[in-house]
Amino acid sequence: xxxxxxxxxxxxxxxxxxxxxxxxxxxxxxxxxxxxxxxxxxxxxxxxxxxxxxxxxxxxxxxxxxxxxxxxxxxxxxxxxxxxxxxxxxxxxxxxxxxxxxxxxxxxxxxxxxxxxxxxxxxxxxxxxxxxxxxxxxxxxxxxxxxxxxxxxxxxxxxxxxxxxxxxxxxxxxxxxxxxxxxxxxxxxxxxxxxxxxxxxxxxxxxxxxxxxxxxxxxxxxxxxxxxxxxxxxxxxxxxxxxxxxxxxxxxxxxxxxxxxxxxxxxxxxxxxxxxxxxxxxxxxxxxxxxxxxxxxxxxxxxxxxxxxxxxxxxxxxxxxxxxxxxxxxxxxxxxxxxxxxxxxxxxxxxxxxxxxxxxxxxxxxxxxxxxxxxxxxxxxxxxx
Amino acid sequence: xxxxxxxxxxxxxxxxxxxxxxxxxxxxxxxxxxxxxxxxxxxxxxxxxxxxxxxxxxxxxxxxxxxxxxxxxxxxxxxxxxxxxxxxxxxxxxxxxxxxxxxxxxxxxxxxxxxxxxxxxxxxxxxxxxxxxxxxxxxxxxxxxxxxxxxxxxxxxxxxxxxxxxxxxxxxxxxxxxxxxxxxxxxxxxxxxxxxxxxxxxxxxxxxxxxxxxxxxxxxxxxxxxxxxxxxxxxxxxxxxxxxxxxxxxxxxxxxxxxxxxxxxxxxxxxxxxxxxxxxxxxxxxxxxxxxxxxxxxxxxxxxxxxxxxxxxxxxxxxxxxxxxxxxxxxxxxxxxxxxxxxxxxxxxxxxxxxxxxxxxxxxxxxxxxxxxxxxxxxxxxxxxxxxxxxxxxxxxxxxxxxxxxxxxxxxxxxxxxxxxxxxxxxxxxxxxxxxxxxxxxxxxxxxxxxxxxxxxxxxxxxxxxxxxxxxxxxxxxxxxxxxxxxxxxxxxxxxxxxxxxxxxxxxxxxxxxxxx
Numbered sequence: 001x002x003x004x005x006x007x008x009x010x011x012x013x014x015x016x017x018x019x020x021x022x023x024x025x026x027x028x029x030x031x032x033x034x035x036x037x038x039x040x041x042x043x044x045x046x047x048x049x050x051x052x053x054x055x056x057x058x059x060x061x062x063x064x065x066x067x068x069x070x071x072x073x074x075x076x077x078x079x080x081x082x083x084x085x086x087x088x089x090x091x092x093x094x095x096x097x098x099x100x101x102x103x104x105x106x107x108x109x110x111x112x113x114x115x116x117x118x119x120x121x122x123x124x125x126x127x128x129x130x131x132x133x134x135x136x137x138x139x140x141x142x143x144x145x146x147x148x149x150x151x152x153x154x155x156x157x158x159x160x161x162x163x164x165x166x167x168x169x170x171x172x173x174x175x176x177x178x179x180x181x182x183x184x185x186x187x188x189x190x191x192x193x194x195x196x197x198x199x200x201x202x203x204x205x206x207x208x209x210x211x212x213x214x215x216x217x218x219x220x221x222x223x224x225x226x227x228x229x230x231x232x233x234x235x236x237x238x239x240x241x242x243x244x245x246x247x248x249x250x251x252x253x254x255x256x257x258x259x260x261x262x263x264x265x266x267x268x269x270x271x272x273x274x275x276x277x278x279x280x281x282x283x284x285x286x287x288x289x290x291x292x293x294x295x296x297x298x299x300x301x302x303x304x305x306x307x308x309x310x311x312x313x314x315x316x317x318x319x320x321x322x323x324x325x326x327x328x329x330x331x332x333x334x335x336x337x338x339x340x341x342x343x344x345x346x347x348x349x350x351x352x353x354x355x356x357x358x359x360x361x362x363x364x365x366x367x368x369x370x371x372x373x374x375x376x377x378x379x380x381x382x383x384x385x
Numbered sequence: 386x387x388x389x390x391x392x393x394x395x396x397x398x399x400x401x402x403x404x405x406x407x408x409x410x411x412x413x414x415x416x417x418x419x420x421x422x423x424x425x426x427x428x429x430x431x432x433x434x435x436x437x438x439x440x441x442x443x444x445x446x447x448x449x450x451x452x453x454x455x456x457x458x459x460x461x462x463x464x465x466x467x468x469x470x471x472x473x474x475x476x477x478x479x480x481x482x483x484x485x486x487x488x489x490x491x492x493x494x495x496x497x498x499x500x501x502x503x504x505x506x507x508x509x510x511x512x513x514x515x516x517x518x519x520x521x522x523x524x525x526x527x528x529x530x531x532x533x534x535x536x537x538x539x540x541x542x543x544x545x546x547x548x549x550x551x552x553x554x555x556x557x558x559x560x561x562x563x564x565x566x567x568x569x570x571x572x573x574x575x576x577x578x579x580x581x582x583x584x585x586x587x588x589x590x591x592x593x594x595x596x597x598x599x600x601x602x603x604x605x606x607x608x609x610x611x612x613x614x615x616x617x618x619x620x621x622x623x624x625x626x627x628x629x630x631x632x633x634x635x636x637x638x639x640x641x642x643x644x645x646x647x648x649x650x651x652x653x654x655x656x657x658x659x660x661x662x663x664x665x666x667x668x669x670x671x672x673x674x675x676x677x678x679x680x681x682x683x684x685x686x687x688x689x690x691x692x693x694x695x696x697x698x699x700x701x702x703x704x705x706x707x708x709x710x711x712x713x714x715x716x717x718x719x720x721x722x723x724x725x726x727x728x729x730x731x732x733x734x735x736x737x738x739x740x741x742x743x744x745x746x747x748x749x750x751x752x753x754x755x756x757x758x759x760x761x762x763x764x765x766x767x768x769x770x771x772x773x774x775x776x777x778x779x780x781x782x783x784x785x786x787x788x789x790x791x792x793x794x795x796x797x798x799x800x801x802x803x804x805x806x807x808x809x810x811x812x813x814x815x816x817x818x819x820x821x822x823x824x825x826x827x828x829x830x831x832x833x834x835x836x837x838x839x840x841x842x843x844x845x846x847x848x849x850x851x852x853x854x855x856x857x858x859x860x861x862x863x864x865x866x867x868x869x870x871x872x873x874x875x876x877x878x879x880x881x882x883x884x885x886x887x888x889x890x891x892x893x894x895x896x897x898x899x900x901x902x
Binding site: 006007008009010012018019022025029030033034036038039056057058060088090118119120256298299300 | 474818
């Protein structure tokens with residue numbers, strides 16, 4: 001039997017050695033961690049067979065769909081585990097990089113953006129379905145809620161080049177006794193009956209305004225101009241308005257709250273053109289001399305307060321914010337309904353939502369309705385994930 | 386005029402037993418009040434400072450948070466290592482035959498004075514405590530047992546002591562029931578004042594009567610839910626006999642809150658085991674420890690300071706600081722690394738348990754009043770080595786500061802620059818990498834919890850009948866609650882206690898109900 005316990009308390013020296021070892025680890029780890037989190041990376045250069053410290057930047061891309069693939073310079077990015085609609089891409093060398101967001105059955109979104117060391121550049125991707133998705137709205141519906149089309153017909157006659165999201169039936173008799181009236185139909189019918197939206201184009205309105213000025217004196221013109229204010233739609237500080245034949249997105253909020261795509265890195269014209277495209281450089285330097293909406297600085301970035309929207313050189317029948325977004329705009333053009341982004345860095349991605357020349361569209365309560373050949377539909381812009 | 390010749394010179398000072406600033410006058414009063422304000426101001430300044438820095442100096446705040454997260458990981462490694470080391474020692478001490486180990490010492494002349502203060506705890510709890518004593522591997526005739534009731538608890542509560550006396554008195558050398566009056570001026574109702582009264586009573590009624598030398602008495606002050614392990618007194622006397630300066634040492638066992646562990650809720654078990662782990666860590670750092678809860682000390686040492694204070698909330702630690710200050714810094718804590726079993730906090734409902742744990746921890750963290758006391762006396766007692774004064778003051782201060790601020794900084798304010806930072810900051814890689822880095826470091830720190838979980842399971846008493854094996858899984862997984870329990874039951878009650886002290890809204894003693902009745 002031992003006379004003493006075999007395990008004594010932790011010796012002071014032992015504790016001190018352990019403590020100072022951890023202090024040393026802290027001293028070594030802290031600068032390493034700070035360098036890492038600020039974007040410095042150790043990169044092995046296979047050409048020179050040397051390891052060097054490189055400054056990297058990042059890219060933060062939000063997407064409107066969950067099941068999509070993201071590529072940076074042709075290389076697929078691993079899907080995030082938690083926030084699946086937001087991609088933070090690390091370790092990007094400074095320079096121009098192409099980001100592609102794609103998936104089957106949706107349009108591809110592509111952007112080329114400049115990445116700066118230690119800075120994360122943001123982008124918001126969107127992908128509309130390649131085949132439009134329609135929800136039928138009929139006057140009558142079955143007890144199960146299925147839309148009822150009267151008369152004989154086929155799916156292809158009503159939903160040409162589209163998929164239907166909800167069940168519907170063709171009623172072969174004219175009797176509607178077994179069906180119930182769909183109140184939504186009445187609502188939508190009233191909407192299209194009372195609204196002029198989507199029937200008068202921006203071009204027609206412009207010509208009408210020009211005609212009005214043609215036979216009046218300059219004094220009268222000044223007085224009249226103030227009454228012909230352009231149509232303005234506002235959401236989250238962004239205004240959509242037409243000026244002449246063109247459409248603009250204008251930032252009306254506080255300077256600090258301005259969306260990222262209104263701003264560019266402070267640089268000369270050629271650098272700005274190289275980084276964001278000639279049209280952006282032109283816009284920035286045209287704005288720099290304007291008095292009505294001058295450039296302003298936010299931190300060290302130059303911001304313009306308006307961006308011209310790409311209308312594909314077509315006449316615009318309707319423009320509004322895309323439902324649930326203040327970064328995307330819905331345009332009813334001559335050959336169909338399109339969604340375009342306000343972000344014009346590199347280029348504006350514009351994707352068709354519903355093609356055709358003979359339909360009317362209207363947005364009510366963030367729902368897109370169309371009327372074609374006497375039938376009403378809701379356009380479902382998302383694909384099921 | 387009272388005779389204070391038995392007191393140590395420093396313990397004769399009028400301000401030796403000061404509890405609050407308003408008990409002093411003039412410059413001393415202002416200084417003490419200033420010290421009462423310091424912990425609360427330091428804690429609030431840190432928390433507000435992080436928010437302020439996140440808004441106006443986001444980059445600095447981010448670097449600070451990274452540094453702090455690394456520090457936390459390393460601290461977790463450091464402390465986990467101590468827990469593991471002490472666990473090995475604890476297991477070893479439990480296996481030893483302490484009765485054989487003390488055979489070489491002449492222990493026959495030594496007595497163990499065991500004081501059990503109680504309030505309204507059930508008879509069953511008193512009985513379990515006595516049963517534990519009666520089953521000790523020790524000559525029970527060398528035990529002086531004092532069951533000390535509170536007059537304010539009512540006759541029924543006091544009568545319980547006499548029932549216990551009837552049942553157990555014959556087994557021990559001496560058995561005394563005392564009743565602490567509730568109208569003594571200058572006291573605050575609570576365990577401290579009850580023990581203070583009992584120590585005086587037992588000296589007059591038993592020790593002096595039996596002419597037992599004070600140096601031959603080891604006093605163990607136990608919470609009423611304390612059930613000793615059989616070799617406690619053997620282990621205690623072995624450490625007493627082998628201590629460098631036995632009369633200048635307090636002997637600290639490891640409190641295992643396991644009496645009712647199977648009945649307690651998961652949150653209660655986590656908090657109970659967390660407290661045990663902290664005490665296990667302190668067992669390996671006795672130079673940085675103070676006494677906590679149930680502990681033992683020579684009666685002579687207590688007599689020399691007039692039995693400690695009857696006017697403080699955190700009396701279990703204050704008694705150590707009284708002893709240290711009165712002995713000019715020459716007083717140690719000796720780790721027993723031997724367990725005593727106590728109750729985890731419990732209530733009939735989960736909400737009740739949460740409330741009780743909160744209040745219990747607010748009372749414990751009100752121990753910050755001890756920092757005020759010791760810093761005040763460090764400025765008065767210049768005989769304490771200057772280095773020791775600084776070391777103890779800084780270490781204790783850091784302990785109370787980190788208890789309150791660290792969990793909040795780590796789990797809440799760590800994300801502040803991301804939400805509050807400037808636009809310029811939000812555009813940087815640092816802003817995006819910060820949450821990833823902090824999250825990863827916290828995951829690494831969480832491995833410390835795996836160690837905790839394994840050790841906690843091995844310290845858990847055998848599964849009683851009627852409890853499913855599934856509960857073991859719950860007991861292993863309950864540790865994921867730690868980030869929440871650290872905030873809700875450490876940081877917030879600590880901040881509550883420090884804020885009260887800062888505003889001079891002094892707390893009273895709150896008796897923790899521990900057993901579901």
